[in-house]
Amino acid sequence: MNKNLPAAGLTIACLALLSACSGMKDHMAMDKPFMQDALPDAVKVPAGHQVAVQTVGVGQITYECKAKADMPGSFAWVFVGPQADLLSRGGAKLGTYFGPPATWASSDGSKVTGTQLAVAPAGAGNIPFQLVKANPAMGVGAMTGITHIQRVATQGGVAPTSPCDSTAAGRKEVVKYQADYIFWKAA
Template sequence: MTQARLPSLLALAAAATMLSACSTMTPASRYSQDSLPDSIKVPAGNVVAMETRATGELTYECKDKAAMPGQLEWTFVGPKATLADRAGKAVGTYYGPPATWQAADGSKVSGTQLAVAPSGPGNIPFQLVKVNPVNPANPASGAGAMLGTTYIQRVALQGGAAPASGCSADTRGQRTVVNYQADYIFWKAM
């Protein structure tokens, strides 16, 4: 082998080694918590497992305020939305009650709200949910894409807030549906 070809072969070997190392890496998430309120940030020790965009509707009912009979308000009844990946492909659904996120593979989780924070006029709030332990009576509910999910964040909100008016004695018991869009970020322990 000539000395002129040796540097080229060494460079080729180095490039092959780097490409091999890169092929074993998982893609970095485009998601950052930097601009979110502290109350809804996911604790250290968790990583983004899935990023979805929900498009759907939230249902509200005109009811008496809790512990304030005679005073009425629009009360949240439940969600119904499609979850899509960043490419726009449907990957699951979000429905309730109870609030349930279900992947296309049938796996699902429910959770308990830990915190909310304002997200802007007309929008439902940011939210942090801690995933409930898998139900022993239905252990398959946590398998598949949802297996190991620890937290869910609701961010990038558009719409969904309860109507500002229209809930009165004349409309008690009536329901209204409000469209919304949000990102649901699914986290797993490292």
Template structure:
């Protein structure tokens, strides 16, 4: 009986390892937003929320106006649909354990009708936990979130509109 239990435990451990490896595979992405070699996927989430846009005058273009992203507000979910963190202005990704990371956009790839796919290089993280030592973040599989189609002009400068969106956020750390 002891041998059976040990064998079953071993099979279960191998199955979990295999599933974990499959879940953490590097996703397909356009070249522009591909993470550099030497980094591995450590967490995948789905962000569901809203993007706020504000009508503003275009810089260096007298009389021209545009909708500008004022900030995101989304909940990050794991593959079990459990909330594991949030995404908000900065840009900042914060895990439920209090760790967080900000970053700088390196590249985008268009996704017609939705916000573009994105590659972000992470700044040094704050706190210990899920966001510790993150090196890159990809935004993939975006749905919605594009700037409003409504008019933005002198008559509504400062107006805000909220647009719903969803995107996959993939987090990387340097390979050891």
């Protein structure tokens, strides 16, 4: 025992530490309840689920200029994949999002992949809202039991507006984006 700290003070300090630790159910904790009422029906999570984790994805999406398979001589910007940090509302890094395949990985080592169920427009210049059905988690941690992932509050991320033609074929461009990723579990 530390002789400079009275026994009562040590007990209070230990209780405070235990109390703080008990509130850390998982490191990807919710900040405030998420309400999906204002979202288009196509991207709403079905009844019987509850929010488990809320994150803000901040990163970039890579696109590549490629020839269109069904239209010889035509080219288009094609989605290559995302790379983003998953942050708490306070800015602490909780994990990453990358792909393909679309993968959400927690800093605790658990991760999920998913299959897109639906998208809905999110406004000009923004990638669409999205609803994903999560595959069973790999590893044990914050992603264990996740059933659905919603992408909402999107900003940016759409394909480049620069020319994509035969002279640009194969060129890649990176576009910044931000979106909230809401993770759901069965209630």
